[in-house]
Amino acid sequence: MNENLKVGAIILSKSGRDKDRYFLIYKIENTGYVLLVDGHIRKLDKPKLKKIKHISFTGNIADNIAVKFENDKQVFDSEVFSALKAYNIK
Numbered sequence: 001m002n003e004n005l006k007v008g009a010i011i012l013s014k015s016g017r018d019k020d021r022y023f024l025i026y027k028i029e030n031t032g033y034v035l036l037v038d039g040h041i042r043k044l045d046k047p048k049l050k051k052i053k054h055i056s057f058t059g060n061i062a063d064n065i066a067v068k069f070e071n072d073k074q075v076f077d078s079e080v081f082s083a084l085k086a087y088n089i090k
Helices: 063-070 077-084
Strands: 009-012 022-028 031-035 050-051 055-061
Touching: 009 031, 022 063, 022 077, 063 077
Parallel strands: none
Antiparallel strands: 009 022, 009 055, 022 031, 031 050
């Protein structure tokens, strides 16, 4: 597994119908999959399951949201959407 991939990391989808869309990593599964959210189409109550080989790490991490995910604090879809927007990602 890529050491850059961690909860709260901003990634780019490389394949599928969501190709070229940006997401936040919500959870990393041990099976080679990640759960992704964007706060708009893929909300926290229904994250996207995607293979790790089909995503690309952008080098950015939404630290404030990552801390909330790791500490099981409540995160809102609007926070996720705003974090992606803050990195000039639409």
